[in-house]
Amino acid sequence: MPQSGPPTFVDDYLPHLAYDCVVFGFSGERLKILILEYHNTGWFALPGGFIGRNEDLNEAVKKGLEKRTGLTDIHLEQFHTFGSLARYRPDTMREILRASGHNPQHFPGLQDRFISVGHYALINYHHVTPKPDKLSDSLEWYPVDELPPLLFDHEEMVQRALVALRKNVDAMLVGVNMLPERFTIKELQRVHEAILGEKLNRASFQRRMLSSGILVRHEKRYSGGAHKAPYVYSFVERGDAD
Amino acid sequence: MPQSGPPTFVDDYLPHLAYDCVVFGFSGERLKILILEYHNTGWFALPGGFIGRNEDLNEAVKKGLEKRTGLTDIHLEQFHTFGSLARYRPDTMREILRASGHNPQHFPGLQDRFISVGHYALINYHHVTPKPDKLSDSLEWYPVDELPPLLFDHEEMVQRALVALRKNVDAMLVGVNMLPERFTIKELQRVHEAILGEKLNRASFQRRMLSSGILVRHEKRYSGGAHKAPYVYSFVERGDAD
């Protein structure tokens, strides 16, 4: 007989199924990722969560991210589903619960094997106030090339997310979610370079962006520097073209 | 109390989780997909299956496909995980079971909501003997542009699989799994055209393939036609280069 009591994981969520998120932000200098640290363990992992029994997968991920970042309308993309048995680390999960002052036995289902749907998100680094959840101490930005060791297969997740993002970098308007409304070509180039991990040619990038038709040129921006002022641009939107 | 009896779905498989496969083959003329038809229903769907409680996701999909096609070493690729609540069609599932002479009540868990990991596979059309499973009448090839109406969200799956395949067409050696060991450039071009759904320029395609370094030229093939005989090629492999 099931025990009656407060709702448990098993009551609310689909068993064996989780999502994890690689949240990308651009600091103006570097590409960064949101990493959480579990209470009293020194263990780091990607933010993730579970899917409600009556919830779309998409919605679950979106909701989870909104809770953690305070942002709505996040650009989300699935990149891979991780289903290896080797991911299964019940001891680690129990230790995380214990370190937060919980009794693992009160969380049936949480120590089972999980299959996780990996997503990546692009967000505006400066608009976020990361909020840790109950199990975690902190949720903080780390440069993609200076990540702490991550639990489970989360390092592989980051690598795969990066590959997927790089593949899509020119298919999608990368800057839309990582830059302010108005930006200079140089700022856009910095974003592309941070994602691709390589320097791009200035003249070629400028030509490509200007001839792509995705940008609208606006007024100049006087930065106060002793040099020519760059134009600022925005991405074309409905009715914004031409 | 759980009833003791023969092992059920719930005992053996992860609940709420499935995979579906878009199996591509090239007939020499057209790109085709394996579609199964359920007993006595006139309903068509993609072949799919479930993941054992102690089985890698990858392994499960591979094993399922091997059973159905008789092939081993199938090139498999994940393209999307479908997690919408709208996929949930318990009545349809019950009807499929009933039409096969089963009592739906004997299959607890099968009528629940499912999240499905979509894969596509490239296989050699001529090497396959499709084998239907217990629930299905037939497993047959259909041209991608002449599919019957499919159950659930399987038509969306096909479309997404096609998009994913097209994206990868030149990143991966598409012909490896869809052509015999040795083939002509023309045959390779036909495969690419079938996948992309458009004619390609003969001279350009030839140049691109020859300069790509992925092909090894072998002897000529005398087809008996009144014209110049084409060379046959194979893909470069370890120790096969140069």
Added chain:
DNA sequence: CACTATTGTTGCGAAGTGCAACAATAGTAG
């Protein structure tokens, strides 16, 4: 041996890219 169909190859213009250079500022120091 002429004739036809198909394949291998090449020439040419169009388009895109990296690299280098030039032109046009915007501020600063004198």
Added chain:
DNA sequence: CTACTATTGTTGCACTTCGCAACAATAGTG
């Protein structure tokens, strides 16, 4: 106001790739 510097907008040039068209090289056939 002028010289000077740093940065941005733009252009010229070589190189590559691609579509298109044409030519060269067969392999059969009548």
